Amino acid sequence: MARYRASHPTGRPPGGQRPGLADPAIPLRRDVRDAWQPLRNPAGARWLAGTLSDITPGGIGPEEAFDQPVLRSPFIQRYGRQSLRTFFSAPLGYVRRDPTLILDALTTGTRVSGCIGELLDHSAHTAGLDPVDPGPWGVPGVTWLATMALPILPVRVDRHGALARCWYRYPGTEHRPGRRRMAWPMWRTPLNLPMVQTLLDHPNINPNPDPTVRVRWEVDLAGLTSLGVLTVFGGERRQKPGSK
Incomplete structure (x- = not known):
């Protein structure tokens, strides 16, 4: 992260966002490269490969491409101010507070008000379960299980953009x-x-x-x-x- 710290001496990019892959939802290629280099744990490499590519929309390109955003997994779409961190931490927070939600995901699939489904469940925004509370109404356990599958669904790139397994x-x-x-x-x-x-x-x-x-x-x-x-x-x- 030496290059990153040289351009951001405070350790934080403009806007108070944390450095690295936490924010924004689409990091720059140089930040992805810097995140890859220290990885020694194969599991960590699988998580990164299931989340992001090191390719920009215009291809690898020259050195200037390091300042361009990379292609991300089609499983990940930004919702509002969502970041890569909250994509994983939001459903994890639900199941940490209530582990029975994992069993519920495999049985009844109860919808919970406020759970956005991380844009993996379109019904979370169309369920309309309560006319007073328009939602969203997602299924936290299902969303968490889906995010846990990303390491076996690596990002792939064709000439038009990002795909995945x-x-x-x-x-x-x-x-x-x-x-x-x-x-x-x-x-x-x-x-x-x-x-x-x-x-x-x-x-x-x-x-x-x-x-x-x-x-x-x-x-x-x-x-x-x-x-x-x-x-x-x-x-x-x-x-x-x-x-x-």
């Missing part, structure tokens, strides 16, 4: 890239972590193996049923009306 891109046009969509299989047989990762990378789950061919978004289940896969679901980001 389970994320694919619709066929686009010459002038407009295709939209991103997440594909997630549902399977019957219990699997350990390496087996889950292998299944998520199965070529039959990719609904668009050739992005140059404009075809329907369709998954071929042949070859998956023998692995215990029941079906494959898909989802994509929803944009609020009037939002950027």
Whole structure:
């Protein structure tokens, strides 16, 4: 962080934000590089790889690109003043205060007022459970479990931007890239972590193996049923009306 401290002698960037990856929600490439260098724990490297890329929207580019924001996981979208820190700390705070929320996530899925779902659950903002309290109404345990999965869902980059494991891109046009969509299989047989990762990378789950061919978004289940896969679901980001 020597370069960072040289430009910010107080240890804090403008606005009182903490240095490093805590804020803003999209850090600069130089800060990501500085965060990578001291990592000696493989687990820490997996967390960073599941959160951010070291690529900027314009590619790696020259030295000046170190002052550009990097591409982040499509699982992470900014909500209001949310930062990378609060993306993880908010759902963690819920389950620390009430560990039964983890069991609730796997059983009843009770919605809690004020839980934003970290933009992983669009129903948190559309549930409308209480006319007096418009929400949001998210499921904290589900959100926490989702954030804990990021180390096995590393960020990947194509020529149009950031993807991640389970994320694919619709066929686009010459002038407009295709939209991103997440594909997630549902399977019957219990699997350990390496087996889950292998299944998520199965070529039959990719609904668009050739992005140059404009075809329907369709998954071929042949070859998956023998692995215990029941079906494959898909989802994509929803944009609020009037939002950027």
